[in-house]
Amino acid sequence: MASLNSSSVSFLNSPSLPNKPLLTANSSLNQLSFPKSSSLINSNDSLTLFHVRSSRASSSRSPKVLVVAAAANKSEPLKIMISGAPASGKGTQCELIKKKYDLVHIAAGDLLRTEIASGSDNGKRAKEHMDIGQLVPDEIVVMMVKERLMQPDSQDKGWLLDGYPRSLSQATKLQGYGFHPDLFILLEVPEEILVERVVGRRLDPVTGKIYHLKYSPPETEEIAARLTQRFDDTEEKVKLRLHTHHQNVASVLAMFEDTIIKVDGSVSKEAVFAQIDSALTKLLEQRAEKIGSAIA
Ligand code: AP5
Numbered sequence: 001m002a003s004l005n006s007s008s009v010s011f012l013n014s015p016s017l018p019n020k021p022l023l024t025a026n027s028s029l030n031q032l033s034f035p036k037s038s039s040l041i042n043s044n045d046s047l048t049l050f051h052v053r054s055s056r057a058s059s060s061r062s063p064k065v066l067v068v069a070a071a072a073n074k075s076e077p078l079k080i081m082i083s084g085a086p087a088s089g090k091g092t093q094c095e096l097i098k099k100k101y102d103l104v105h106i107a108a109g110d111l112l113r114t115e116i117a118s119g120s121d122n123g124k125r126a127k128e129h130m131d132i133g134q135l136v137p138d139e140i141v142v143m144m145v146k147e148r149l150m151q152p153d154s155q156d157k158g159w160l161l162d163g164y165p166r167s168l169s170q171a172t173k174l175q176g177y178g179f180h181p182d183l184f185i186l187l188e189v190p191e192e193i194l195v196e197r198v199v200g201r202r203l204d205p206v207t208g209k210i211y212h213l214k215y216s217p218p219e220t221e222e223i224a225a226r227l228t229q230r231f232d233d234t235e236e237k238v239k240l241r242l243h244t245h246h247q248n249v250a251s252v253l254a255m256f257e258d259t260i261i262k263v264d265g266s267v268s269k270e271a272v273f274a275q276i277d278s279a280l281t282k283l284l285e286q287r288a289e290k291i292g293s294a295i296a
Contacts, residue, residue: 076287077158078103078280079180083252084187086241087197089265089272090162091210093187096273097160101280104154108164111144112136130232133240135166135248142173149179168251175255183283184256185276187265191242198238202227216269
C-alpha cells in the first residue's frame with residue numbers, strides 16, 4: 001500500500017465520487033493508503049498525484065482509471081486568531097474549534113496566569129497590570145507567545161491564537177516574526193451581555209473547562225463544588241478591561257482586515273460555533289480547490 005501523510009485530499013475527474021474534498025482537517029489521515037495498483041504520477045514538496053483503479057469503475061461507460069488523488073505532502077496547518085472583548089466567548093469557542101480541528105490553543109491570558117502561578121518575577125509584574133485591567137507589557141508577553149507558537153506541536157498541527165495580538169505593537173512584532181493568520185475571527189457581543197458573562201463565569205481547575213452559572217452550568221455537583229473564579233472576574237475589573245480593549249482593538253483589526261470575519265457572539269455558544277465552523281470549512285474547501293487547480 002502506498003501511504004500518504006497529508007491533511008487535505010481531493011478526488012477529481014471521477015464520475016462516481018464527489019468532486020470535493022472527502023477528508024477534512026478533522027479526519028485522521030496519517031494512515032491514509034491507496035491500493036498497490038495505484039500508480040504514482042508525480043510528486044513534489046507540496047503535491048503527490050496518484051492514479052487509483054477503483055472497483056466502482058465497473059460500468060462500461062466509466063473510465064478504468066478514474067480517480068486522481070492529490071495530497072499535500074507537507075500539509076499547511078491552519079493558523080487562526082480569535083479576538084473580541086473580555087468574555088465575548090473566545091475561550092469557549094476555542095474549546096470547540098480545538099475539538100473539531102485539533103489545533104494548538106494558545107491563550108495569552110492563560111500563559112500569563114501560568115506565569116503568575118509559578119511565582120516568577122515576570123508573573124508578579126504581569127499580575128500588577130492584570131489587576132487593573134491593563135495590557136501586560138510587551139517585554140513579558142511577546143516572547144512568551146512567540147516561543148509557544150514556535151513549539152513543534154504548534155508548527156505541525158497549526159495554531160489557534162486567543163487574545164493575541166491585542167495592540168498595534170504586538171501585531172507588528174508578530175508579523176515581523178512571520179506569523180500570519182489564515183483567518184482572524186472577531187467575536188461581536190454587546191457590552192451589557194459581557195458583564196453578565198464575566199460575573200457568572202467559573203472554571204474547572206481539573207479539566208480547564210469554562211462554565212457559566214446560568215448559561216453553561218456544571219454537569220455534576222462534584223464539578224460544581226470544585227469550580228473557581230478568576231481574580232479579575234468582577235464587574236469593576238471587567239469595565240477596566242473593556243476600556244483597554246476599546247483603546248486598542250481598531251489598530252489591531254486594521255492590520256488583519258484582509259482575513260477578518262465578524263461573528264455574532266451574542267447567540268448561544270453552539271450558534272456562534274456554527275458560524276465559525278462554516279468559515280473554516282469554506283477555507284479548507286478553497287484550499288482543496290487550489291490543489292485541484294494546481295493539478296489541472
Ligand atoms: P484574558 O484571560 O484573555 O481575558 P479576556 O480577554 O478579558 O477574555 P476572557 O478570558 O475574560 O473571556 P473570553 O472571551 O475567553 O470568554 P469565555 O469564553 O471565557 O486576559 C486577561 C488579562 O491578561 C487581560 O486583561 C490583560 O491584563 C492580560 N492579557 C491577556 N492577553 C494579553 C496580551 N495579548 N497582551 C497584554 N496583556 C494581555 O466566556 C466568558 C463567559 O461567558 C463564560 O462563563 C462562558 O461560559 C460564557 N459564554 C461564552 N460564550 C457564551 C455564549 N455564546 N452564550 C452564553 N454564555 C457564553
